[in-house]
Amino acid sequence: MSNxxxxxxxxxxxxxxxxxxxxxxxxxxxxxxxxxxxxxxxGALAGALIPRSAKEKELLAPVGRSLGERARSAFQAARExxxxxxxxxxxxxxxxxxxxxxxxxxxxxxxxxxxxxxxKTAANKG
Numbered sequence: 001m002s003n004x005x006x007x008x009x010x011x012x013x014x015x016x017x018x019x020x021x022x023x024x025x026x027x028x029x030x031x032x033x034x035x036x037x038x039x040x041x042x043g044a045l046a047g048a049l050i051p052r053s054a055k056e057k058e059l060l061a062p063v064g065r066s067l068g069e070r071a072r073s074a075f076q077a078a079r080e081x082x083x084x085x086x087x088x089x090x091x092x093x094x095x096x097x098x099x100x101x102x103x104x105x106x107x108x109x110x111x112x113x114x115x116x117x118x119x120k121t122a123a124n125k126g
Contacts, residue, residue: 028035052060086092
């Protein structure tokens, strides 16, 4: 009975492993970008956990500084361009505030009108 029970467990484990492999393959086929992103995240985590040698730090420090400066410059350029484009389209902070204020005034007016109409209807039926 013990050998039969053990064989059943082995068969169950094989089926479970096969099912898991099929589900993983289906997931990869249906969403390959998520798998790539997951792989990148795992790689970044592994890279963060593995200590750097002094030579790596020495060689990579200038590259890191250069990349950081380029990223800051690119961000600043994108911010300035985006702000300029929004202003050209008439979308400034003040214009947005005015639009929100106008929207709330319209909502308040509609609510007031609806309340008045409801009160008149109730008074006429009462």
